[in-house]
Amino acid sequence: MSEFIVSCQGVWKVYGPKPERIIGSPDAKLPRAELLEKTGCVAAVRDITFDVAPGEVFVVMGLSGSGKSTLVRCITRLIEPTAGKVLIDGEDVVTLGEERLRDIRRHKVSMVFQHFGLLPHRRIVDNVAFGLEVQGLDKEERIARAAGVLQTVGLGSWGDAYPDELSGGMQQRVGLARALAMEPEIMLFDEPFSALDPLIRRDMQDEVxxxxxxxxxxxxxxxxxxxxxxxxxxxxxxxKDGAFVQIGTPEEVVAHPADEYVADFIRDVPRAHVLTARAIMEPASAGDGRTYERDIPHDTVVQDLLPLVVNSDLPLRVMDGDRMVGIVDRTAVMEALIEDRA
Amino acid sequence: MATLHAPPETELANEAIESPPLPIHRVPASPWRRRMVWLGVIALAIAIGLRLTPGFPERLVVDVGKVFDGFQSWVIDHNKTSPLFVYFFTPIKQASKVLLDATTNVVQRMTFLGVIVGAAALAGVGAGWRMAILAAVGFAVMGILGLWESSMETLALVIVSVGFGLLIGIPLGIWAGRSDRAEKFLRPLLDAMQTVPAFSYLLPLVLLFGIGAATALISTLIFALPPAVRLTSLGIRGVPPTALEVAGSFGSTRRQTLTKVQLPMAKPSIMLGVNQTIMMALGMVVIASIVSAPGLGRDVLDGLKLLNVGEALNGGIAIVAMAIVLDRVSFAWSLRDRRRKPTIDVLGRSFTYRQAAAVAVVVTVAAVVVGREVLRQQVWPENLTVSVADPANAALHWIEHTFSAVTNSISNGLIRFALNPLKNLLLGLPWWMIAGGAGLFAWKVSRRVSLAVFCTACTAAIGVLGMWDLAMDTLSQVLVAVVISIAIAIPLGVASARSDRFQRTLKPALDAMQTMPAFVYLVPVIFLFQLGRVPGVIASVVYALPPAIRLTDLGIRQVPKETVEAALSYGATPRQLLFKVQLPLARPSILLGVNQTIMMALSVVIIAGLIGAGALGFEVVYDLTHSLIGRGLVAGITITLLAIVIDRITQAMGMERRVLLGPVGTGGVGWWTRFKAIPVRRASGPRDDVLDG
Known part of the structure; x- marks a missing residue:
């Protein structure tokens, strides 16, 4: 077993006539429009490689048409990838037979959909129990389990209702419950909250x-x-355009955008909320005899440093556990904020 | 305007050398001017054409009928020996007969009491107690009219053919719904089944299966199968892709996806298919009386033949009673939402479906036992019957005397100013001019040379078959009926779209009109207009009205609200809104209505052969009853050719209709006895329908 639970290696999805011929050919490097012009093919996902560790939340961010929804569907082969490997627990999903693939879908991975994907002809509790029903669990057990999961998402009393009686946010809680009921190791979320109002979206994010x-x-x-x-x-x-432009922690992406495109994206992000002390500090490993205002953990965001440097002229000591890793002073904080405005 | 966007002059100077000259936008000539030119050309062509040799020359006619007659004698000689008959047609024929006899037998042995109570109980469980009462009353009416036995024969035919129709149709629909290849394979077949008028395939079936039950059953099956297949497929294809993706992502097998997602979600559409299949079957069973199918159609037909209009009316009312019962009950059943309301209420008490079904079975069995053992009476007791024949005939005489001035003038006017001039025009032009005209028109509306050539060839083929004069006669009747029908329907449709109240007022009338089989329309019109072409045309007009009204209404109501708001916000008057926004956007829907109107008018004009409208319809009926298989087949083919040409041209006019009706459409042409459900529902959404249904 590998240390990663999900691992995509060189995954491609090309639509069009004879899509296999594109991969590995020089055409593969062409921009989308040119590729379409020349070959009649559209590369929705191009050469995607990434690993996800157990318990990690891995987010794929992109504008509509960037191929992200296609990519997530390649993981359980709801869309058949044109090339590449998708390892789940070290097992290559792409080469699996129908039976084994179904097994993985039934037990290991479950998905939450953008427009909820509730089945209008089933009660809420039956919607949540759908996956269990497909597994072949008998009625009593699956209803009991579904009711339990509904409780955890805060919809315990809605089991007998039908989807169209629920608000959008509640419907997506049902979608979430349906995925949780499977007790999967991996959950896939396909833009689950984009159809919701901002306040409800925030609630749902907190819920996740x-x-x-x-x-x-x-x-x-x-x-x-x-x-x-x-x-x-x-x-x-x-x-962007089917390929990853950058992978990193939120902070890395905000502090060091890989290219113009990413920089453009993060322009409006309030950096003070994302950047941490570590990103703006001047590295230092030992005290030079200076006095410090106080010690701060290295992952404190800039926003929280502000009051400290405003109220005192002394620098702050950045600590990783017991070890000192750097110094942050008023100038560093101000510079971070100025960059934010630019 | 252009200078506003012009780049600074220096750049302009540089670019002027390389950039291609700007395209010149010509203002297109006014469409009215173009139309006047076209009209002029057509008028000139007609003026010249009338001086040329009219009609289709004898020497080009090929006697195809002889070939068919030869085939008929081969069949007569070999139907006891040829393996094709011994192992295929004859067993089918015998099996249908056995099955039909058995069903009729069961229905008869249930006795009148058992049937009435059973029908009411079934309707009650499926569709509520109101429908139970409707069913009981409807069946009682058939008994009271003294037509119990015929009614039961008709019912048996409907039951067997609907049973087969669904048994074949729903699986085919599932197949077509899940496989594009199956859909591609089935669509032209279904199109053909719905385009070819019923009269045309009665004859070949008679040739293969003889006159009687088997032919009636199979022709009904052909007629009633398409809606079952189409609406099942439509329902399955209407399941949103997300639902399928959800099923797949949770590891459903194909079978699980079908039974847990696709079929339940397609159920409303499938139930609608059941309703349509029942109504189509009833419509055809009645027509099949021409090939000696037993039942109510026979009563009407005999009445018409013997000019005993009262007798025909008697049968007609019984058919309408049965149509209303079957339609309303199955429609209410299809709308019934069991998941929302898991109980049925009778007199304030709630019962589960299981309880209700048990009660229904017990009550029915009890009624059968009472009928058999206590009353000892299979058919409706004779002393409880009231025939409307005599009073109706009396009324007929009164009407003839009272209204003859009005009806005669309408009649004469139609003949003198519409039917005869048009017929004379069509017969006065040379055949090649009409065939070429059909091709030219087809090209104009479709811009497809292949369609133009096809239409010309089909029209010419009518002449080659030796049916030119009859076909032109039929065509003239159809055109007159269509023009009148559309002239009435479009204003009514517009009015209905603009006033909810008017729509509500119109609805019951349209529902009623669409419930009745075409055949029945012939009865009241001969009351007023006696026999001949005029009653045929009038029956066609009435029969063809509802779809055109509904589709006009639908088209206008489907115009997006934002578009209407935009027009109003720029200060459009209601009139401008109608002519500049709503009607243009409703065009595809209206043209589909026109297509439906034409095809329905054609079907009735042909059936009107039974009441002396002459032309192709009479030819078929006459040949059928006189066993002139060859000639009858040729007439049938001619009707088919005519239908295909008209259908393809009008379909091309309203190309966008596939968009309107979803992936499968409702098919070639609906020979729907009614068109009610699908499009109208789309407009108002399922909820509204539940409320006002």
Missing amino acids: IRLQKEVEKTMIFITNDLLEALKLGDRIAIM
């Missing part, structure tokens, strides 16, 4: 963070909302 703490699932989360990505992701991948 709470669940993540409680149940410790591995999550692959697709979104077109950068703030959502920064909020939820342990790591973020920025996707």
Whole structure:
């Protein structure tokens, strides 16, 4: 067993006539429009490689048409990838037979959909129990389990209702419950909250963070909302025209955008909320006899440093556990903020 | 305007050398001017054409009928020996007969009491107690009219053909719904089944299966199968892709996806298919009386033949009673939402479906036992019957005397100013001019040379078959009926779209009109207009009205609200809104209505052969009853050719209709006895329909 629970290696999805011929040929490097012009093919996902560790939240961020939804569907082969490997627990999904693939879909991975994907002809509890029903669980057990999960998402009393009687936010809680009921190791989220109002979206994001703490699932989360990505992701991948432009922690992406495209994206992000002391500090390993205002953990965000440097002329000592890693002073904080405005 | 966007002059100077000259936008000539030119050309062509040799020359006619007659004698000689008959046609024929006899037998042995109570109980469980009462009353009416036995024969035919129709149709629909290849394979077949008028395939079936039950059953099956297949497929294809993706992502097998997602979600559409299949079957079973199918159609037909209009009316009312019962009950059943309301209420008490079904079975069995053992009476007791025949005939005489001035003038006016001039025009032009005209028109509306050539060839083929004069006669009747029908339907449709109240007022009338089989329309019109072409045309007009009204209404109501708001916000008057926004956007829907109107008018004009409208319809009926298989087949083919040409041209006019009706469409042409459900529902959404249904 590998240390990664999900691992995509050189995954491609090309639509069009004879898509296999594109991969490995010089055409593969062409921009989308030229590729379409020349070959009649569209590369929705091009050469994507990434690994996700158990318990990690991996967010794929991109605008519509960037291929992110296609990519997440390649993981369980809802869309058949044209090339590449998708390892789940070290097993290459792409080469699996129908039976074994179904097994993985039934037990290991479950998905939350953008427009909820509830089945209108089933009660809420039957919607949640759908996956269990497909597994072949008998009625009593699956209803009991579904009712339990509904409780955890705060919809305990809605089991007998039908989807169209629920608000959008509640419907997506049902979608979440349906995925949780499977007790999967991996959860895939395909822009689950993009159809919701901002306030409800924030609630749902908090819900995911709470669940993540409680149940410790591995999550692959697709979104077109950068703030959502920064909020939820342990790591973020920025996707453009089917390829990853950058992979990194939220802080790395904000502090060191890989190119213009990413820089453009993060322009409006309030950096003070994302950048941590570590990103702006002047590295130093030992005290030089200076006095410090106080010690701060290295992952304190700039926003929280502000009051400290405003109230005191003394620098702050940045600590990683017991070890000193650097110094932050008023100038460093101010510079970070100025960059923010530029 | 252009200078506003012009780049600074220096750049302009540089670019002027390389950039290609700007395209010149010509203002297109006014469409009215073009139309006047076209009209002029057509008028000139007609003026010249009338001086040339009219009609289709004898020497080009090929006697195809002889070939068919030869085939008929081969069949007569070999139907006891040829393996094709011994192992295929004859067993089918015998099996249908056995099955039909058995069903009729069961229905008869249930006795009248058992059937009425059973029908009411079934309707009650499926569709509520109101429908139970409707069913009981409807069946009682058939008994009271003294037509119990015929009614039961018709019912048996409907039951067997609907049973087969669904048994074949739903699986085919599932197949077509899940496989594009199957859909591609089935679509032209279904199109053909719906384009070819019923009269055309009665004859070949008679040739293969003889006159009687088997032919009636199979022709009904052909007629009633398409809606079952189409609406099942439509329902399955209407399941949103996300639902399928969800099923797949949770590891459903194909079978699980079908049974847990696709079929339940397609159920409303499938149930609608059941309703349509039942109504189509009833419509055809009645027509099949021409090939000696037993039942109510026979009563009407006999009445018409013997000019005993009262007798025909008697049968007609019984058919309408059965149509209303079957339609309303199955429609209410299809709308019934069991998941929302898991109980049925009777007199304030709630019962589960299981309880209700048990009660229904017990009550039915009890009624059968009472009928058999206590009353000892299979058919409706004769002393409880009231025939409307005599009073109706009396009324007929009164009407003839009272209204003859009005009806005669309408009649004469139609003949003198519409039917005869048009017929004379069509017969006065040389055949090649009409065939070429059909081709030219087809090209103009479709811009497809292949379609133009096809239409010309089909029209010419009518002449080659030796049916030119009859076909032109039929065509003239169809055109007159269509023009009148559309002239009434479009204003009504517009009015209905603009006033909810008017729509509500119109609805019951349209529903009623679409419930009745075409055949029945012939009865009241001969009351007023006696026999001949005029009653045929009038029946066609009435029969063809509802779809055109509904589709006009639908088209206008489907115009997006934002578009209407935009027009109003720029200060459009209601009139401008109608002519500049709503009607242009409703065009595809209206043209589909026109297509439907034409095809329905054609079907009735042909059936009107039974009441002396002459032309192709009479030819078929006459040949059928006189066993002139060859000639009858040729007439049938001619009707088919005519239908295909008209259908393809009008379909090309409203090309966008596939968009309107979803992936499968409703098919070639609906020979729907009614068109009610699909498009109208789309407009108002399922909820509204539940409320006002």
